[in-house]
Amino acid sequence: MSETRGAAVRFxxxxxxxxxxxxxxxxxxxxxxxxxxxxxxxxxxxGKTTCLMMLAGFEPATHGEIYLNDRPINNVPxxxxxxxxxxxxxxxxxxxxxxxxxxxxxxxxxxxxSDQEAKVKRALEMVELGAFGNRRPAQLSGGQQxxxxxxxxxxxxxxxxxxxxxxxxxxxxxxxxxxxxxxxIHENLGVSVVYVTHDQTEALTxxxxxxxxxxxxxxxxxxxDVLYESPQNSFxxxxxxxxxxxxxxxxxLKGNVCEVELDDGTMLKADAVNVEGVGSRTxxxxxxxxxxxxxxxxxxxxxxxxxxxxxxxxxxLRVVMSVxxxxxxxxxxxxxxxxxxxxxxxxxxxxxxxxxxxALDPVA
Amino acid sequence: MSDPATAAVTATTPAxxxxxxxxxxxxxxxxxxxxLRREKMRALMLVAPLLIFILITFIFPIGxxxxxxxxxxxxxxxxxxxxxxxxxxxxLSGEAPGETVFxxxxxxxxxxxxxxTHTRLGSRLNYDQPGISSLFRKSGRRIAKxxxxxxxxxxxxxxxxWGEAAGWxxxxxxxxxxxxLPATAISWANFSRFVESDKRGKVDPANEVPYSFTFAxxxxxxxxxxxxxxxxxxxxxxxxxxAMFGSLQGKVADIPPSTYKEQFLQVDMxxxxxxxxxxxxxxxxxxTDGYFLAAVDAERRADGVHMKPENERLYIMLFWRTILMSxxxxxxxxxxxxxxxxxxxNLPVRTSNMLMILVLLPFxxxxxxxxxxxxxxxxxxxxxxxxxxxxxxxxxxNRLVMINNMTGTIIAMTHILLPFMILPLFSxxxxxxxxxxxxxxxxxxxxxxxxxxxYFPNTVPGIGAGSILVFxxxxxxxxxxxxxxxxSGVFISNRIAYHISSSLNWGLAAALGSxxxxxxxxxYWLYDRIVGIDNVKLG
Numbered sequence: 059m060s061e062t063r064g065a066a067v068r069f070x071x072x073x074x075x076x077x078x079x080x081x082x083x084x085x086x087x088x089x090x091x092x093x094x095x096x097x098x099x100x101x102x103x104x105g106k107t108t109c110l111m112m113l114a115g116f117e118p119a120t121h122g123e124i125y126l127n128d129r130p131i132n133n134v135p136x137x138x139x140x141x142x143x144x145x146x147x148x149x150x151x152x153x154x155x156x157x158x159x160x161x162x163x164x165x166x167x168x169x170x171x172s173d174q175e176a177k178v179k180r181a182l183e184m185v186e187l188g189a190f191g192n193r194r195p196a197q198l199s200g201g202q203q204x205x206x207x208x209x210x211x212x213x214x215x216x217x218x219x220x221x222x223x224x225x226x227x228x229x230x231x232x233x234x235x236x237x238x239x240x241x242x243i244h245e246n247l248g249v250s251v252v253y254v255t256h257d258q259t260e261a262l263t264x265x266x267x268x269x270x271x272x273x274x275x276x277x278x279x280x281x282x283d284v285l286y287e288s289p290q291n292s293f294x295x296x297x298x299x300x301x302x303x304x305x306x307x308x309x310x311l312k313g314n315v316c317e318v319e320l321d322d323g324t325m326l327k328a329d330a331v332n333v334e335g336v337g338s339r340t341x342x343x344x345x346x347x348x349x350x351x352x353x354x355x356x357x358x359x360x361x362x363x364x365x366x367x368x369x370x371x372x373x374x375l376r377v378v379m380s381v382x383x384x385x386x387x388x389x390x391x392x393x394x395x396x397x398x399x400x401x402x403x404x405x406x407x408x409x410x411x412x413x414x415x416x417a418l419d420p421v422a
Numbered sequence: 423m424s425d426p427a428t429a430a431v432t433a434t435t436p437a438x439x440x441x442x443x444x445x446x447x448x449x450x451x452x453x454x455x456x457x458l459r460r461e462k463m464r465a466l467m468l469v470a471p472l473l474i475f476i477l478i479t480f481i482f483p484i485g486x487x488x489x490x491x492x493x494x495x496x497x498x499x500x501x502x503x504x505x506x507x508x509x510x511x512x513x514l515s516g517e518a519p520g521e522t523v524f525x526x527x528x529x530x531x532x533x534x535x536x537x538x539t540h541t542r543l544g545s546r547l548n549y550d551q552p553g554i555s556s557l558f559r560k561s562g563r564r565i566a567k568x569x570x571x572x573x574x575x576x577x578x579x580x581x582x583x584w585g586e587a588a589g590w591x592x593x594x595x596x597x598x599x600x601x602x603l604p605a606t607a608i609s610w611a612n613f614s615r616f617v618e619s620d621k622r623g624k625v626d627p628a629n630e631v632p633y634s635f636t637f638a639x640x641x642x643x644x645x646x647x648x649x650x651x652x653x654x655x656x657x658x659x660x661x662x663x664x665a666m667f668g669s670l671q672g673k674v675a676d677i678p679p680s681t682y683k684e685q686f687l688q689v690d691m692x693x694x695x696x697x698x699x700x701x702x703x704x705x706x707x708x709x710t711d712g713y714f715l716a717a718v719d720a721e722r723r724a725d726g727v728h729m730k731p732e733n734e735r736l737y738i739m740l741f742w743r744t745i746l747m748s749x750x751x752x753x754x755x756x757x758x759x760x761x762x763x764x765x766x767x768n769l770p771v772r773t774s775n776m777l778m779i780l781v782l783l784p785f786x787x788x789x790x791x792x793x794x795x796x797x798x799x800x801x802x803x804x805x806x807x808x809x810x811x812x813x814x815x816x817x818x819x820n821r822l823v824m825i826n827n828m829t830g831t832i833i834a835m836t837h838i839l840l841p842f843m844i845l846p847l848f849s850x851x852x853x854x855x856x857x858x859x860x861x862x863x864x865x866x867x868x869x870x871x872x873x874x875x876x877y878f879p880n881t882v883p884g885i886g887a888g889s890i891l892v893f894x895x896x897x898x899x900x901x902x903x904x905x906x907x908x909x910s911g912v913f914i915s916n917r918i919a920y921h922i923s924s925s926l927n928w929g930l931a932a933a934l935g936s937x938x939x940x941x942x943x944x945x946y947w948l949y950d951r952i953v954g955i956d957n958v959k960l961g
Contacts (some may be wrong), residue, residue, distance in 0.1 A: 114860070114864055115863075116860055116863075135863075136860070136863040136864060137863045137864075137865075137866050137867055137868055137869075137872075138866075139864075140866065141864055142864065142865075143860070143861060143864035145857040145860070145861060146857075147855060147857060149855060149857035149858050149860070149861040151858060151861075151862075151876055151880075152880065153879045153880060162862070162865060162867070162875070163865035163866055163867075166865060166866045166867050166871065167866060210861075210865070211864075214865065214866070220864075
């Protein structure tokens with residue numbers, strides 16, 4: 059980050075209900091640092107977009123307070139908040155050209171004509187659309203419209219930019235390209251960005267921190283790698299990346315390490331992240347790529363399973379196994395050029411380190 | 423490609439492919455056209471029933487109606503001889519036409535009064551020349567008593583064949599008929615019609631000697647004829663014809679002239695007025711611009727086109743009022759319909775459906791009932807006035823006049839046409855994403871700026887569509903202004919209806935209707951130029 063001129067945002071005990079019967083957002087507490095790229099990630103209906111709308115001022119908070127740079131903004135109308143916003147369907151004004159779209163927030167701010175032109179030009183160059191100023195939005199492709207929308211949200215130098223699933227309508231390749239572009243723009247400008255998405259790849263590649271939403275609450279708020287490596291509960295483990303689940307009971311708990319007896323009697327060692335104590339039920343979470351096919355004797359956990367299916371995916375093999383009562387246990391085997399003897403129906407020994415599997419809250 | 427033979431083939435292929443063919447050798451374009459033609463025929467068959475229905479019940483009658491605005495064959499049909507004779511009369515001469523015209527006129531009138539068409543002609547001429555219709559009626563009663571015995575006797579004296587059917591038959595069968603005797607031929611045709619009508623087809627006019635009017639026409643032809651023509655007639659191959667004309671050689675000047683002019687002037691001195699004859703002459707062509715001139719308060723006098731006197735002008739004022747009131751109704755509809763449409767488009771579906779039913783409710787009520795309801799509400803002893811008096815807002819003696827004037831028409835028609843504005847507005851507003859408004863606000867625009875700069879421009883197509891609908895419907899509206907408009911609140915369409923059903927001046931009605939149609943098309947064109955018809959969205 060070259061400079062930090064972004065805004066700080068704080069949600070304090072924010073609740074939101076639309077109908078007075080159900081809470082869409084339950085007790086949200088969140089601090090966003092200046093210049094941070096924070097992503098709100100979650101399945102649809104988890105309350106993430108509602109949080110964004112409350113921050114933008116389009117939905118009032120039912121309870122609690124939202125602060126922007128330590129100033130409560132619950133009673134500030136959206137047009138006075140000075141927050142840039144990018145919408146899912148871009149929301150470019152169809153009756154204006156691209157340049158007019160970009161000049162609109164500057165006209166509102168009564169900027170001089172020459173300043174407007176200079177800023178519009180710079181913003182268009184930033185998104186590499188310098189030659190498109192006179193086009194109508196309808197004459198642009200989806201990706202170009204997206205860039206214009208980003209440029210328009212940034213052209214008036216807001217300290218905070220909100221993005222509501224801005225890449226949802228793009229195809230995969232374009233989406234990946236735009237992820238990098240948005241990331242770079244953020245790094246160059248140093249604004250705070252609150253980004254809403256349901257796509258975990260997007261969240262992991264772009265964000266400084268990710269807030270995983272479910273059921274109106276933040277389940278975990280961490281940097282992407284922490285989120286992946288150390289999920290705090292089963293929902294997060296399941297939602298971020300691929301995950302193998304094994305159900306069992308805690309038999310021994312010593313500091314951060316616990317022993318778990320799986321339902322078929324197998325004993326495993328695991329990191330105790332979210333267990334209530336000895337005797338309580340737990341779900342072991344394990345990433346498929348952390349499983350060794352021909353385990354070293356030193357690995358703490360060794361177990362035998364049956365191979366059900368082998369899929370060749372080029373850079374890796376995807377092996378579906380039946381392990382300890384879980385028929386969908388997935389192992390990703392890196393393609394090292396060795397000739398694996400993996401046949402369907404074959405018994406196979408596998409193993410993994412205790413620190414790679416996390417004992418989390420039980421899943422019903 | 424290294425093989426030279428292959429290269430050669432490749433090089434020549436484009437030239438050979440100029441005419442693409444199908445497998446059986448047909449040119450591809452022809453084949454495609456045939457395939458498409460079948461599709462088109464099928465499509466045409468699907469629309470055919472409606473197309474035929476519309477043609478028969480709509481296009482043809484309207485076309486026929488509009489054609490009446492210029493059609494004018496009544497004069498030529500009723501007074502064929504007179505029209506011919508008037509060609510030689512100059513209406514600017516300041517003198518009434520001579521005996522020739524009167525003789526032909528008497529002949530035409532004889533048939534017309536027998537066929538009872540002279541009063542109809544009189545009423546038609548009366549549109550242009552008030553008073554002439556009574557002249558026709560009066561003369562029609564007296565025409566049978568008009569006399570031309572002196573001339574008939576003179577012809578019979580010259581040669582008895584002139585008084586015999588055989589003589590006339592020979593004449594009609596000769597080469598001279600009808601070119602050498604044009605007036606006589608027209609008069610003979612008149613006489614035939616007269617006999618057909620008088621004797622109801624029981625008598626064949628071919629076996630009759632024509633009535634005395636025809637002798638006047640014959641006299642006319644002979645006096646206009648150069649001597650050589652008479653000479654050649656006298657030496658006709660037919661003995662009778664030769665004898666009949668031979669007897670007249672050198673005696674044409676001795677035949678006493680007919681006295682129809684005198685007799686007509688005895689019936690009414692007004693037959694001596696130049697204007698009456700000028701009107702007949704002016705209206706004798708098959709087509710006339712008279713209806714259109716009348717429709718714009720102008721008239722054609724002997725010396726050209728003039729506006730009518732100030733106190734007789736009516737239609738231009740009515741056209742202006744129609745346009746003005748239609749504009750006012752359209753504007754009222756926009757002002758009242760816009761907020762409703764906005765509400766409809768932005769409320770939750772259940773509420774907006776309920777509201778939509780309320781908007782459509784007037785559609786399902788009879789037009790007459792709605793209009794009558796406005797009468798009840800708006801009249802001076804009506805509900806609204808009563809309430810205003812009751813709450814003391816107005817004095818009992820100063821009750822508002824809200825009906826039988828412009829106000830009444832505008833109120834009632836705004837109410838009736840409002841759905842036509844709301845529906846297109848609603849369907850356009852429905853497509854405007856709420857994120858536009860949010861985006862504008864996030865960029866710092868106030869509610870008003872957001873509305874005026876972002877929301878409103880996107881609803882312009884809806885306003886355009888609604889305005890076109892309402893304006894075009896309003897400009898031709900008839901029933902509501904008729905019921906609540908009184909005298910100051912009526913439209914041009916009410917005047918058209920009056921001419922169709924009361925005054926029976928269909929030509930003028932057609933001209934007014936044509937002007938209205940042209941006006942609407944013109945405004946539509948103007949709208950297309952300014953707003954662009956592509957910008958109109960109906961949903």
